[in-house]
Amino acid sequence: MSTFTESFERPQDPYDRRLALGASGLLRAANVADVLSAADVHVATRIAQLAGEPDDRVRLAVAMAVRGIRSGSVCIDLAQARATLLLADPGGDWPVLPDWRDAVRASLLVGAGRPLQWEFDLLYLDRYRTQEQQVRDDLRDRRAQPPPVVDRVALADGLDRLFAGGDPGQRHAAELAATGWTTVIGGGPGTGKTTTVARVLALLMGQPGARPRVAMAAPTGKAAARLQAAVQAQAVALSPADRHDLPTLTASTLHRLLGWLPGRSQRFRHDRDNRLPFDVVVVDETSMVSLTMMARLLEAVRPDARLILVGDPDQLASVEAGAVLADLVAGLTAVPAAPPATGSATGSATESAAGSAAGPGAVPPGPPAIAPARADAVALLDRTWRFGGDIAELAAAVRAGDADAALAVLARPGADVALIAPEDTAGAGAAVDAAVRPDVVGTAAAVRAAADAGEAQEALRRLDGHRVLCAHRSGPRGVTQWTYRIENWLAAEDLLPPHRLWYPGRPVLVTANDYTLRLFNGDVGVAVLTGGQLRVSFSQHGRIVDYAPGRLADVQTVHAMTVHRSQGSQFDRVTVVLPEADSPLCTRELLYTALTRAQTRVRLIGTEAEVRAAVARPAARASGLRLRMAGG
Numbered sequence: 001m002s003t004f005t006e007s008f009e010r011p012q013d014p015y016d017r018r019l020a021l022g023a024s025g026l027l028r029a030a031n032v033a034d035v036l037s038a039a040d041v042h043v044a045t046r047i048a049q050l051a052g053e054p055d056d057r058v059r060l061a062v063a064m065a066v067r068g069i070r071s072g073s074v075c076i077d078l079a080q081a082r083a084t085l086l087l088a089d090p091g092g093d094w095p096v097l098p099d100w101r102d103a104v105r106a107s108l109l110v111g112a113g114r115p116l117q118w119e120f121d122l123l124y125l126d127r128y129r130t131q132e133q134q135v136r137d138d139l140r141d142r143r144a145q146p147p148p149v150v151d152r153v154a155l156a157d158g159l160d161r162l163f164a165g166g167d168p169g170q171r172h173a174a175e176l177a178a179t180g181w182t183t184v185i186g187g188g189p190g191t192g193k194t195t196t197v198a199r200v201l202a203l204l205m206g207q208p209g210a211r212p213r214v215a216m217a218a219p220t221g222k223a224a225a226r227l228q229a230a231v232q233a234q235a236v237a238l239s240p241a242d243r244h245d246l247p248t249l250t251a252s253t254l255h256r257l258l259g260w261l262p263g264r265s266q267r268f269r270h271d272r273d274n275r276l277p278f279d280v281v282v283v284d285e286t287s288m289v290s291l292t293m294m295a296r297l298l299e300a301v302r303p304d305a306r307l308i309l310v311g312d313p314d315q316l317a318s319v320e321a322g323a324v325l326a327d328l329v330a331g332l333t334a335v336p337a338a339p340p341a342t343g344s345a346t347g348s349a350t351e352s353a354a355g356s357a358a359g360p361g362a363v364p365p366g367p368p369a370i371a372p373a374r375a376d377a378v379a380l381l382d383r384t385w386r387f388g389g390d391i392a393e394l395a396a397a398v399r400a401g402d403a404d405a406a407l408a409v410l411a412r413p414g415a416d417v418a419l420i421a422p423e424d425t426a427g428a429g430a431a432v433d434a435a436v437r438p439d440v441v442g443t444a445a446a447v448r449a450a451a452d453a454g455e456a457q458e459a460l461r462r463l464d465g466h467r468v469l470c471a472h473r474s475g476p477r478g479v480t481q482w483t484y485r486i487e488n489w490l491a492a493e494d495l496l497p498p499h500r501l502w503y504p505g506r507p508v509l510v511t512a513n514d515y516t517l518r519l520f521n522g523d524v525g526v527a528v529l530t531g532g533q534l535r536v537s538f539s540q541h542g543r544i545v546d547y548a549p550g551r552l553a554d555v556q557t558v559h560a561m562t563v564h565r566s567q568g569s570q571f572d573r574v575t576v577v578l579p580e581a582d583s584p585l586c587t588r589e590l591l592y593t594a595l596t597r598a599q600t601r602v603r604l605i606g607t608e609a610e611v612r613a614a615v616a617r618p619a620a621r622a623s624g625l626r627l628r629m630a631g632g
């Protein structure tokens, strides 16, 4: 997370490490106002120096664009940038619009072949505009091809069989995914996205001809493991005729699917010149996929492979720049749908347009097809099948921006959701302790018992019993402070031996990728006594692997984690420490993501005013992707 969201006081000391040495003019002013980090200033200064750009206002715009990337925006709107600067320092001599825009547009730094680009009245670092264009072009090219060849009779039979008496929305989503090259299946938790994916795969495997090669992936190891387990569980429920290879399908991280190249974070083994061999690629938790990753994925997937992007567009976007899933949903649905195809699975949209578009399972073509409208590439599921009741109701109210409804659910006696007001600004107090401590201690005791007994699987399962989620990493309500508080509780219960880094039941979060051990940033493990030795166990693709503690370089104890980190995971119960109302992280998406991590109970630590502030503020991420897509 960016420094500006993590700093709690403006730098006062001239030698504060947040201040860029040697900065002057507007860059210095924005740095002192804590809008720009020292790194933003240095990068902007360097870019401007290389191009010989003397205008201080342009340098400020470049630094704001660099800052934008850091906070997840692939580009910036100068009007918003000015508003941010004015908010931080209302008396500052910030450039005024439209002069600022004119200066930036006329700059030597902006234009074809230069480091910055101007489009849609937005300022981009060149690399990100190129990526947006590539994503748009690849999606458009995939769409421009004749649709996949489908045996309509087998498809209609399969749909009738697999969705008999079921959710019509899921059936529609499955039909789209079976008949299009690129499909987005969106929906909140428990709306049946994975159920639908499993059935789409069954439909495709049930088509005549060669069995399609299927890859399933997700941005994190945890999300990949959940996808694999859910698809396998769904497969077991299918009739033997529909089950095919589904129970043996595995899922991997996206990075692994694309092929890690040691030392290269932006490039992969599979790219446009070395495409992935799969006929169907399913990506879950797509909301977490950054623009850069989506660009890499689209160039690696064969044009004649189906791509099924699954996720919840209302969740927090990727940690890195971009809000690709939300943009795709908005951009793809921005165009009115074509008149509905006649019939269902036997309608024209499901037929082959060209006999030459033979793929796996190709059959002689039917009559010419009408290409489905772009809106037909997105299916949004809205019926919740998993947790009924309070959590779903609260999530729906938050998503709809209805704070009154959210607070009404939270105030309901005996509900599975609760709001506990802290007694101090650090988000603590007797009521908070009384509510959270039993959950924390109970979970740690269960993990410890399993770890002492050498039961790694059980220890990992118990670890998901409860988790504290914070908006911030540092600061009074941050992960560090909560970890300290929790460790004190555990020490008082003899669950944390003094002065020992490693002990049975220590839960750890991997904080950097380790290619040798195949452990990835975000993986969670637990120390378990295994044959008299303390080993750290992780679940990898459904099986347990363990390592000596000394081999793990970048891990930290994880009783509490940031909401961003928790994406792709679910826990039985969740305690969410709300950010203060004026925190830039106090957004609707953050609250929605946090509370939907819970399966049975959610406890929010915060005030009514903080709930209102979060619900009222959708996260702002600048991107031109949806405009680009709507424009063709």
Ligand SMILES: Nc1ncnc2c1ncn2[C@@H]1O[C@H](COP(=O)(O)OP(=O)(O)OP(=O)(O)O)[C@@H](O)[C@H]1O
Pocket (backbone or CB within 6 Å): 166, 167, 170, 187, 188, 189, 190, 191, 192, 193, 194, 195, 196, 230, 385, 386
């Ligand atoms: N049409 C349906 N009829 C009955 N149960 C269903 C239906 N669709 C889904 N379910 C059940 O609802 C639960 C959630 O489904 P699923 O895991 O597919 O949702 P999801 O949207 O993928 O959830 P998540 O976002 O948490 O991964 C599962 O137990 C599934 O069996």
